Amino acid sequence: xxxxxxxxRRRRAETQLDAELCFHLDQQIADYVAAGMTPEEAxxxxxxxxxxxxxxxxxxxxxxxxxxxxxLAQDMRQGLRMLRKNPGFTVVAVLxxxxxxxxxxxxxxxxxxxxxxxxxxxxxxxxxxISTLHLNGNGMVISPDxxxxxxxxxxxxxxxAFTLGFNSYSRGANLTGVGEPARVEAINITPxxxxxxxxxxxxxxxxxxxxxxxxxxxxALLSSAVWRREFGxxxxxxxxTIHLDGMPFTVVGIMPAGLLYPPGDLWVPEVxxxxxxxxxxxxxxxxxxxxxxxxxxxxxxARADLEVLTHRLDAQFSxxxxxxxxxxxxxxxxxRQLLAGDVGQLLLILLVAVGFVLLxxxxxxxxxxxxxxxxxxxxxxxxxxxxxxxxxxxxxxxxESVLLAALGGGLGSVVGLWAERAMKQLIPPQLPADVSLxxxxxxxxxxxxxxxxxxxxxxxxxxxxxxxxNEGLKEGGARAGLGRGAHRLRGLLVVAETALALVLxxxxxxxxxxxxxxxxxxLGFDPHHLLLADVWLPVTxxxxxxxxxxxxxxxxxxxxxxxxxxxxxxxxxxxVSVFNALTTGVLISGGPAPxxxxxxxxxxxxxxxxxALGIRLREGRFFNSQDAAxxxxxxxxxxxxxxxxxxxxxxxxxxxxxxxxKGPWREVVGVIADTRNYTLEREPWPEIYLPYQQEPSLFMTxxxxxxxxxxxxxxxxxxxxxxxxxxxxxxxxxxxxxxxxKLVVPRRFKLVLLGSFALLALALGAIGxxxxxxxxxxxxxHEIGVRVALGAERSDVLKLVxxxxxxxxxxxxxxxxxxxxxxxxxxxxxxxGVKPTDPFTLVAVSLILVAVALLAxxxxxxxxxxxxxxxALRHE
Amino acid sequence: MITGEQxxxxxxxxxxxxxxxxxALGPIHGYALARRIQQISRDVFQLQQGSLYPxxxxxxxxxxxxxxxxxxxxxxxxxxxxxTTLGRKQLESELVNWERLTxxxxxxxxxxx
Numbered sequence: 001x002x003x004x005x006x007x008x009r010r011r012r013a014e015t016q017l018d019a020e021l022c023f024h025l026d027q028q029i030a031d032y033v034a035a036g037m038t039p040e041e042a043x044x045x046x047x048x049x050x051x052x053x054x055x056x057x058x059x060x061x062x063x064x065x066x067x068x069x070x071x072l073a074q075d076m077r078q079g080l081r082m083l084r085k086n087p088g089f090t091v092v093a094v095l096x097x098x099x100x101x102x103x104x105x106x107x108x109x110x111x112x113x114x115x116x117x118x119x120x121x122x123x124x125x126x127x128x129x130i131s132t133l134h135l136n137g138n139g140m141v142i143s144p145d146x147x148x149x150x151x152x153x154x155x156x157x158x159x160x161a162f163t164l165g166f167n168s169y170s171r172g173a174n175l176t177g178v179g180e181p182a183r184v185e186a187i188n189i190t191p192x193x194x195x196x197x198x199x200x201x202x203x204x205x206x207x208x209x210x211x212x213x214x215x216x217x218x219x220a221l222l223s224s225a226v227w228r229r230e231f232g233x234x235x236x237x238x239x240x241t242i243h244l245d246g247m248p249f250t251v252v253g254i255m256p257a258g259l260l261y262p263p264g265d266l267w268v269p270e271v272x273x274x275x276x277x278x279x280x281x282x283x284x285x286x287x288x289x290x291x292x293x294x295x296x297x298x299x300x301x302a303r304a305d306l307e308v309l310t311h312r313l314d315a316q317f318s319x320x321x322x323x324x325x326x327x328x329x330x331x332x333x334x335x336r337q338l339l340a341g342d343v344g345q346l347l348l349i350l351l352v353a354v355g356f357v358l359l360x361x362x363x364x365x366x367x368x369x370x371x372x373x374x375x376x377x378x379x380x381x382x383x384x385x386x387x388x389x390x391x392x393x394x395x396x397x398x399x400e401s402v403l404l405a406a407l408g409g410g411l412g413s414v415v416g417l418w419a420e421r422a423m424k425q426l427i428p429p430q431l432p433a434d435v436s437l438x439x440x441x442x443x444x445x446x447x448x449x450x451x452x453x454x455x456x457x458x459x460x461x462x463x464x465x466x467x468x469x470n471e472g473l474k475e476g477g478a479r480a481g482l483g484r485g486a487h488r489l490r491g492l493l494v495v496a497e498t499a500l501a502l503v504l505x506x507x508x509x510x511x512x513x514x515x516x517x518x519x520x521x522x523l524g525f526d527p528h529h530l531l532l533a534d535v536w537l538p539v540t541x542x543x544x545x546x547x548x549x550x551x552x553x554x555x556x557x558x559x560x561x562x563x564x565x566x567x568x569x570x571x572x573x574x575x576v577s578v579f580n581a582l583t584t585g586v587l588i589s590g591g592p593a594p595x596x597x598x599x600x601x602x603x604x605x606x607x608x609x610x611x612a613l614g615i616r617l618r619e620g621r622f623f624n625s626q627d628a629a630x631x632x633x634x635x636x637x638x639x640x641x642x643x644x645x646x647x648x649x650x651x652x653x654x655x656x657x658x659x660x661x662k663g664p665w666r667e668v669v670g671v672i673a674d675t676r677n678y679t680l681e682r683e684p685w686p687e688i689y690l691p692y693q694q695e696p697s698l699f700m701t702x703x704x705x706x707x708x709x710x711x712x713x714x715x716x717x718x719x720x721x722x723x724x725x726x727x728x729x730x731x732x733x734x735x736x737x738x739x740x741x742k743l744v745v746p747r748r749f750k751l752v753l754l755g756s757f758a759l760l761a762l763a764l765g766a767i768g769x770x771x772x773x774x775x776x777x778x779x780x781x782h783e784i785g786v787r788v789a790l791g792a793e794r795s796d797v798l799k800l801v802x803x804x805x806x807x808x809x810x811x812x813x814x815x816x817x818x819x820x821x822x823x824x825x826x827x828x829x830x831x832x833g834v835k836p837t838d839p840f841t842l843v844a845v846s847l848i849l850v851a852v853a854l855l856a857x858x859x860x861x862x863x864x865x866x867x868x869x870x871x872a873l874r875h876e
Numbered sequence: 877m878i879t880g881e882q883x884x885x886x887x888x889x890x891x892x893x894x895x896x897x898x899x900a901l902g903p904i905h906g907y908a909l910a911r912r913i914q915q916i917s918r919d920v921f922q923l924q925q926g927s928l929y930p931x932x933x934x935x936x937x938x939x940x941x942x943x944x945x946x947x948x949x950x951x952x953x954x955x956x957x958x959x960t961t962l963g964r965k966q967l968e969s970e971l972v973n974w975e976r977l978t979x980x981x982x983x984x985x986x987x988x989x
Contacts, residue, residue, distance in 0.1 A: 016945075016955065019953070019955070020906060020929070020954070020955045021929065023905070023906075023907065023952065023953075023954050023955070024906050024907045024910075024929075026952075027907040028907065050926070051926040052926065055926065056926050056929050056930065059926075059929070059930035060929050060930050060933040062930075063930060063933040063934045063937050
């Protein structure tokens with residue numbers, strides 16, 4: 001304490017030092033004079049003997065500083081000794097901290113990568129995504145609007161757009177002429193798209209504006225990935241001709257790796273001209289649009305201005321369109337937000353979860369420190385009696401806390417590195433996944449937890465050092481120290497821990513219930529032993545339906561003859577996948593119009609499709625080989641279509657039209673059972689099936705039911721397709737089991753994450769409760785001894801102690817349920833088939849917590865029950 | 877074995893012990909302390925003022941000595957040092973150590989001689 005007094009009263013200390021030394025010299029001089037020296041000689045001699053006055057002063061001044069460093073080192077050494085002497089305490093405390101710190105750092109780093117870090121573009125903050133919100137929620141922009149936006153000058157520096165799909169017909173294209181034919185994602189972009197982003201090719205050049213004109217657009221830019229994959233990274237590919245769906249394109253440039261936007265393996269110019277981009281055009285392009293805002297233009301202002309601009313165009317559209325357009329809205333969001341998608345909510349939930357874990361960890365640590373401070377009451381009292389200042393005591397406890405925090409932080413960064421690798425997959429694939437443990441974040445989390453540890457480390461230090469020396473020494477035993485307030489504090493901490501753990505467990509429980517519900521879902525088909533493979537015919541065949549149908553018919557014949565194949569079939573849409581075609585114009589011949597606005601999926605299938613998937617027939621018949629192109633047109637409905645669109649009318653034998661009054665009219669020949677035909681989680685969607693011969697498609701998925709391992713058929717499948725047309729690539733080969741599994745994996749991953757946080761919280765909470773109860777038992781040994789001596793049964797003692805833990809856990813559970821009821825609703829977007837307030841989950845989780853609490857108090861209770869009254873009474 | 881650094885520690889410890897012992901007799905200021913040590917040791921210890929004052933400040937900082945400004949016989953203010961409880965304990969333990977050490981040294985000198 002003296003060092004700081006000296007620090008603050010430096011000037012006074014300095015004068016005092018001067019006075020002290022001056023006094024010494026004067027006395028010496030006086031003595032020499034008394035012995036007969038002249039005053040001059042006496043002064044000279046005295047000064048000489050004393051030596052360097054300033055040096056002595058300096059040494060005196062240094063005492064304080066040296067003392068501080070020395071005692072700090074001593075504190076640290078003693079702290080280390082204490083930690084080594086209590087390995088149980090140390091291990092629990094350090095692990096607790098490390099897990100809290102590690103989990104938090106990892107989550108923060110992932111959040112930074114997914115939500116905060118700017119995109120790797122020049123002046124990325126100006127980049128926005130622009131969409132038009134139509135009534136049905138479609139965010140794509142029609143080409144006339146894009147043209148109008150391109151011509152404005154005030155809002156954007158520049159705008160660019162791309163279409164999802166090659167020449168707006170097909171998703172991607174068949175790349176031929178280089179090795180094996182391959183399916184690539186070829187996408188049309190406006191020539192200036194990469195200039196909007198500010199990205200330059202690493203080789204060659206970008207598109208010129210002239211290349212957006214018809215006749216000049218046979219050029220292509222390759223992505224780094226496809227350049228490496230299909231061309232082996234060969235630089236000579238520049239200015240060479242490649243073939244996409246049989247059409248020649250000249251490679252003019254290679255784009256850099258790590259390009260986040262737009263999607264695609266390679267890009268070709270989009271031609272927006274009078275044929276497709278005027279309000280009067282028959283066939284608009286549907287576009288995804290980005291823009292670079294002018295500096296200083298806010299999102300709100302850009303949105304408002306663009307909305308005015310867009311509606312100014314309304315008058316040029318046909319009256320029917322005009323009315324619909326008047327209700328359209330323009331939406332502008334930062335490009336970063338578009339790319340991050342909805343991962344933000346999940347990350348925030350996890351952030352809250354790890355925050356809870358850290359809170360529990362700190363509470364636990366506080367509890368441990370409190371318990372130890374109490375156990376060391378006597379030590380503190382002795383040291384206080386021996387004259388140790390309160391400051392000195394506080395510093396001793398502080399040193400231990402700092403050591404704990406340092407150890408926890410060190411181990412925590414290791415945990416963080418490990419956890420981060422595991423959590424990396426939370427980052428949306430379209431964002432750069434180069435998560436690194438950000439030292440700033442680590443420093444922040446360690447700093448925060450160190451603050452918490454030191455804060456909690458100080459509470460016992462302060463209350464212990466306020467100890468009444470006499471009381472502490474008189475009471476003897478280790479029981480001296482903490483008063484009633486500290487007890488209540490420890491109880492409160494345990495209640496809070498239990499409550500937080502319950503909230504986390506409830507969240508994990510809800511996710512677990514969702515996952516269970518999802519895996520129990522009746523798919524409506526048998527997903528085992530199925531192999532899927534996509535085949536896209538080139539866009540050049542768009543107007544030749546017969547050739548499309550012939551290709552697939554021939555392929556199916558060869559596939560059916562492969563050994564190991566039970567059934568070979570094809571479809572344009574298989575269950576759990578995303579729809580390709582929807583219609584809202586279904587009519588029943590001579591009947592009332594069906595429920596309007598209900599979109600119905602349309603799928604073309606081969607006759608054996610339903611049998612291959614194991615889909616059940618409800619009514620009528622399946623398709624067969626007689627349902628050929630020239631035969632009477634037929635359809636099959638699923639039950640949902642029956643029920644929801646045609647409100648349960650028995651339609652078998654009736655005729656319907658898919659696209660309004662123009663027809664063609666098709667006879668309903670059968671009804672099949674529902675399948676999960678739009679992801680796993682959505683209720684079955686109304687669907688109408690057509691024989692593919694009657695409505696051929698450029699794209700079909702081949703479906704093989706195998707006798708053995710479906711993947712074993714992959715090579716044969718490739719060969720069979722190549723034997724029909726060697727230029728036809730097969731892509732997306734996977735088993736149906738894998739497809740279904742992939743839909744469950746993200747959910748399982750979230751469950752594992754939240755679940756491990758919840759288990760961590762439960763374990764920490766249990767440790768906390770155990771600590772409190774077992775401390776209470778130690779403290780009440782005497783009282784228990786008296787009770788036993790007075791005839792209390794062992795079971796009474798057991799009840800007494802467990803009752804205390806039970807009470808605390810019940811309070812925690814009550815508080816936790818209230819917390820869970822308010823918080824779990826933020827989970828609802830992650831849940832399936834279970835309400836956020838699911839009573840079953842709440843009850844189950846509460847029971848688990850109470851059971852764990854009882855177990856945690858049973859161990860010390862048993863110790864209490866075995867107390868020997870003789871020993872206990874001598875305990876003093 | 878007493879090596880370089882330890883020797884200075886050893887001497888410093890001896891000086892501390894002497895100071896504590898003398899101060900134990902009653903509150904005393906630095907000059908008088910120096911004189912007293914010199915006198916008692918019959919001038920064997922030529923105490924360097926250069927080491928006396930840092931030692932006093934060090935002992936005060938450790939809480940073994942307590943300082944107070946008081947008037948001397950001549951009426952002038954001087955800084956008087958007195959022993960604290962901690963200082964007394966320290967002195968006791970150092971005396972025990974010292975006796976053990978000197979006994980051991982004496983034993984060695986006797987038997988080895």
